[in-house]
Amino acid sequence: DAKTTQPPSMDCAEGRAANLPCNHSTISGNEYVYWYRQIHSQGPQYIIHGLKNNETNEMASLIITEDRKSSTLILPHATLRDTAVYYCIASKGYGGSQGNLIFGKGTKLSVKP
Amino acid sequence: SQTIHQWPATLVQPVGSPLSLECTVEGTSNPNLYWYRQAAGRGLQLLFYSVGIGQISSEVPQNLSASRPQDRQFILSSKKLLLSDSGFYLCAWSDPRVTFFGQGTRLTVV
Numbered sequence: 665d666a667k668t669t670q671p672p673s674m675d676c677a678e679g680r681a682a683n684l685p686c687n688h689s690t691i692s693g694n695e696y697v698y699w700y701r702q703i704h705s706q707g708p709q710y711i712i713h714g715l716k717n718n719e720t721n722e723m724a725s726l727i728i729t730e731d732r733k734s735s736t737l738i739l740p741h742a743t744l745r746d747t748a749v750y751y752c753i754a755s756k757g758y759g760g761s762q763g764n765l766i767f768g769k770g771t772k773l774s775v776k777p
Numbered sequence: 778s779q780t781i782h783q784w785p786a787t788l789v790q791p792v793g794s795p796l797s798l799e800c801t802v803e804g805t806s807n808p809n810l811y812w813y814r815q816a817a818g819r820g821l822q823l824l825f826y827s828v829g830i831g832q833i834s835s836e837v838p839q840n841l842s843a844s845r846p847q848d849r850q851f852i853l854s855s856k857k858l859l860l861s862d863s864g865f866y867l868c869a870w871s872d873p874r875v876t877f878f879g880q881g882t883r884l885t886v887v
Contacts, residue, residue: 696874707783707867707878708821764836765876767820 665764666691666754670771676746678777682739686752689733695756697728698765699737701748701773708751708767711737742775749773779804783868783879790886796841796855798882800868803849808870810851812843813878815865827851858886 669687676682688697696715700708712719712726714735719726725738739746751770783800790796802808812824823836825843833843840859844852851868863886868879 698875700878705865705881705883707869707881710875710877713875764823764826765821767815769820 665756665766666695668752668754668768670750670752670768672769673772673774675774675776676739676742678744678775679741682737682742682746682773682775684737684739684750684752684771684773685734686737687734688752688754691732691754695754697726697732697735698753698755699724699726700751700753700765700767701746702751702770703748711750742773744775744777747773747775779870779872779877781868781870781877781879783882785882786880787883788885790858790884792860792886793857796853796858796862796884798853798866798868798884800851800853800879801849802851802870805849805870805872807848808872810845811869811871811876812841812851812853813867813869815867815881817864821867825853860886862886 666688696713698713699711702708712721712724714726714728728735749770749772751767753765755765780803810827813821814824815821825833825835827833827845830845830848841855866882869876
């Protein structure tokens with residue numbers, strides 16, 4: 665799986681959009697970009713994933729650059745409950761060992777009142 | 778909808794004691810199942826994965842073993858715990874594209 669690079673920490677004001685960047689310059693054509701978050705002492709929570717096109721669900725939006733070398737996760741209206749460590753992962757995504765998700769250190773997002 | 782249950786949430790065990798952590802998945806059939814471990818301040822490490830009943834693959838040689846006695850049940854075991862087995866253990870299942878995690882078990886070996 666391709667390596668990803670994220671800033672170690674970010675702050676965001678409550679109610680504002682949180683934009684979390686991720687670099688994955690060595691991503692291969694069949695690797696998806698996945699985003700998870702982990703609130704302290706809980707299991708990672710799946711947020712969103714995408715291959716080429718931008719994606720949106722009830723939690724967030726994912727913007728992938730045309731060359732697929734970077735992406736941005738957008739939380740449109742951050743709340744205090746969005747404070748967590750956010751992980752960006754590049755993976756082929758299918759099951760078995762080939763679906764081994766490699767979690768790096770992620771970005772610690774702190775949403776402040 | 779699919780749900781994953783993992784228990785217990787926390788566990789304190791003495792060195793040399795046995796371990797059994799159980800995970801069950803509801804709302805899907807023949808899922809791929811995984812056990813991960815997260816040591817303090819570190820990323821997740823895949824320990825075992827299973828693509829079907831009785832089929833277990835180990836990613837890292839260690840003091841632990843896994844079994845899948847039923848389609849949606851995955852068990853992590855040890856005959857004798859070591860101090861180094863302490864950590865946050867996560868069960869997960871995947872559909873063809875996404876992996877979903879349980880809430881984890883915090884194991885402290887004393």
